[in-house]
Amino acid sequence: MPPQEIRKVVFIGGGTMGSFNSLVAALAGYSVWVYDESAEALDTLTERHRAWGDILGERWGVPKDRIEEGLLRIRKTLDPVEAAAEADLISESVFERLELKRQVHRFFDEICPPKTILTTNTSTLLVSEIAAAVKRADRFAAMHFHQPSILADLMAGPRTSPETMEALKQYLKSIGMTYVIVKKERAGYLHNAMYTAFLGAALMLHILGGISIEEIDRSWMISQNATAGPFAHLDHVGFNVVVDAFSERSDPEDPLIPIRDAVKAFFAPYLERGEWGAKSGKGFYTYPNPAFQGPAFLENRVVNPLVPQTLLNTVQATALELLVEGVGDVRDIDRSWMIPHGTAVGPLGMIDEKGLDVFLKELEERADRDPLFAPKFPSLADYLKGKIEKGELGVKSGKGFYTYPEPAYLHPDFFFSTE
Structure with missing residues (x-):
């Protein structure tokens, strides 16, 4: 038909x-x-x-x-x-x-x-x-x-x-x-599951870790050659949208449920002052000329390595969760990050570049120090161990989530819908 x-x-x-x-x-x-x-x-x-x-x-x-x-x-x-x-x-x-x-x-x-x-x-x-x-x-x-x-x-x-x-x-x-x-119901689908985890991790670096908003954004922008950091992204999403999204989260498998109350409490004083983000003229930055777009913001500043390490690990681990849970396939998960963010490689491709064995060790260390992540670790570890046992370590072995030296994401048709 x-x-x-x-x-x-x-x-x-x-x-x-x-x-x-x-x-x-x-x-x-x-x-x-x-x-x-x-x-x-x-x-x-x-x-x-x-x-x-x-x-x-x-x-x-x-x-x-x-x-x-x-x-x-x-x-x-x-x-x-x-x-x-x-x-x-x-x-x-x-x-x-x-x-x-x-x-x-x-x-x-x-x-x-x-x-x-x-x-x-x-x-x-x-x-x-x-x-x-x-x-x-x-x-x-x-x-x-x-x-x-x-x-x-x-x-x-x-x-x-x-x-x-x-x-x-x-x-x-x-x-x-x-x-x-999106093959299986999951809050955030593909991109927003990774993106909200990314933003949530940035919020926790500030709320719990005590790292300043400017240091987080600056460290991300310098290390990733990005035009904006996570708090600038939050300004453009809109604080009311963020709070509504966290307030309505009801999926028991949603990894952001445990930090929901902390996020709502953090944004409450901003909303009370009428500071909703870029659309109200003020959020973490003041618009239309926010400080992060000025040349002085990135001059002679040092990257806090904890910031890109935490944020990249969060995105990559969430991408792996989506794959293991059957929410999406490798191509769609990586396209969901690459297209909106303009990156040359998606999170699963990044794991290939790092090495699946190296990434497994990173996840082991994270599970030891992060009680919210620990319950997710066994299924992710089992998946990675299965590929490692087959010799699929990523770029260095010629095969991981992609086959090298010509991974699918380098082909022009990778970004187009083919079904």
Whole structure:
């Protein structure tokens, strides 16, 4: 059966994610509607679209005249019934609060025509918990975007049909996105599982380790040749988004559950002062000219080796967890980090470069000193030992997660969806 033809795409929520996703769909020629219950959000939507247009011009090479053509395909409405009429695809991007998302999907499930596919842009909430609110569970899935990169996560719910997944794959290809398939339910899917672990580790280096925010960001930027550190990333994510995401985490297997209360308490005074991050003009840095972008920030400063060691180990260990648990395959896990962050090698490829035997020793040492990590260590160790026993040590043996000297991630087609 051919995939469903999608013509009208409706975006629920005109904020940061909804504005990016709707513009990309319009640029691909779709008839786009944006629904928001806030008149103010819709009044300022075109401003956000043009801001994203500037970024797409810089990152994707989209000319301004094409942005303006795309804007003509976008309609705004405060009326959900008008938005839902004849909709082929719904993309929801409301706040990361489980009950709110359930209410939104339950409502649109009732008013949309039978053909409509419902999708959620969440990556921190469990898909099954949202899918339980709708009757058309065969036409419901998670489709999460990582703006402004070309990466998107696709994850089926418990009853999502193959036809629905195929239609969503074709839609993502048509708008120029590379999708990765999340094979097993896990908070954060692939990229955000690694990214939130990375940000959580940075927060703990500061909250528990006493390392200053500036030293953490500076050490990361210098050691990784990065344009921003984890606290600058948190500024751009938005403190309210971070707190909502941690507050709603309910997966008992989620490694960030134990630090949830500490993170919420840390951000509370910032939120009370109205400091939400870059969008409010102040977070850990002051905008529009944050200190980390100034030349003096990196001059004559020494790297604290504990920072890159801890953050890289956290990302690599989380990537290995995703592989061992069957959440994703090697290619999709590494692409999920490489595409948004622009790195030449993904976390599993980094383990290959380091050596699987060396990485195993690092994990052993971490398990001895980190009681939160210790329960995860046995399964990761068993997996690594199995490969080591076969002589698969990584680059130095010619085989690890990839085969050398020409690993798959060096091939141009590595980054494109091929299913």
